[in-house]
Amino acid sequence: MNSQPSSKILDNIRQACGTCSLNSLCLPMGLSHEEMLTLDQLVKRQLIVNKGEYLFRMEHHFDYLYAIRAGSFKTFLVSEKGTDQITGFYLPGELLGFDGIEPGHHQVTAVALETSSVCQLKFDELLQIASKIQGLQRHLMAILSQRFNNQFTISVNHNAEQRIARFLLSLSERFKRRGYSADTFNLTMSRQEIGNYLGLANETVSRILAKFREQGILESHQREMHLLDLRALQMTACG
Amino acid sequence: MNSQPSSKILDNIRQACGTCSLNSLCLPMGLSHEEMLTLDQLVKRQLIVNKGEYLFRMEHHFDYLYAIRAGSFKTFLVSEKGTDQITGFYLPGELLGFDGIEPGHHQVTAVALETSSVCQLKFDELLQIASKIQGLQRHLMAILSQRFNNQFTISVNHNAEQRIARFLLSLSERFKRRGYSADTFNLTMSRQEIGNYLGLANETVSRILAKFREQGILESHQREMHLLDLRALQMTACG
DNA sequence: CGACCAGTTGAATGGGATCAATAGGAGTGG
């Protein structure tokens, strides 16, 4: 291996991954130089998806996972009646596309909520590498396990207030983990989309945000969010 | 390798796994003799759990996955208020315990709904084997992926009728896949538990089952279920 | 047999949906 090109690539990866989605996928694992190079082989970086464009579509063939570098996405499935059902929102540093593993084609459609940048990872190659790199295999399963568990944090047994409080706390938590502000952020989704995801009417989302505003829990204007009292929000989330 | 003992063990496995949970985990993969023997090493078969006993408990250390040979389980988490929230029901041939992968301790408690028999699989060893056996790794991820996807089949956007119809269809489907009857089975859980899982009051479950009975969609008495019109049930599930 | 629990059914209440009207940005074109 000639060291000059290698270290150049390495610098690129370091530079790229420092602020990037793969952060959560790679860096915590303490990869060696060779392992990082191996991992870099399967990454086609800098795929740009404009607002409203599809990253992948339901029933299309599954080949890739996507790591979000910047921007945000929603995933949704189309029910028998033709109505959409939003199944998740994805922020920088998060992986999406796992829905396609089992039947071999995607179960949901992914749309960019704003102009976004993603890394494309070939799943087959990722698995091959995972079987060699200690911890990567477990890390992937951990992501899936965690995602399954988190499903129940916004549950059928919670009322509208609790669901919205939990939703906001979830966003806050995820922004914080990526180094963004935990109390001030812009929603990239509409009230309609939040409502669809939480099983509420958009009017209910509006009304409860108004209530939270009156209670001094948060300030909001359109899609700008400023959480004033995280403690109160947590109390509300618990009922 | 001395062939006599090997083939004896193999016969045991074949005999055991033919009617067993691991069916779905091992057999579809087309394992070689050596691979089956490897896999057998990590299985402690025939763990019996009586009705009401815990298989594992929330916050306890995670080490094992469990494959159900016979019987059934529910998993639940205890909320901040101290109320239970049932997160899943598990039938013969299904794996449980994945909830503990990420933080390293279980996120839910698993209780037997009837006297049950399970295989205990050491997760670390399973991963090691998975990194060697082509397909097993992907198979494990497929299980997790599928489970995540299925979460949305019983969703916040469905009314009580739809949720119960979907719940019954899900049970029917799963029984059928294991070779049991798709239209006649005993529920091992109470109305209360079904309601908790679906986010409904037990009275609502009762009422809607009564409605289905009146409509000739099913016959039921206590926990005995006999689905008469799967087509109508599917229509109801879709709304 | 009696106690207890699960299941069923009825009546009243309430949370959130729906329908409807208005307000406020954002984008477009003159």
Place this chain on the structure above:
DNA sequence: CCACTCCTATTGATCCCATTCAACTGGTCG
């Protein structure tokens, strides 16, 4: 720059599905 349109968000009024409270029934088990 303003006028116009379109879409999202907000707020009010009414309705309905599911919950809650309550009474009763049937099964199971000591």
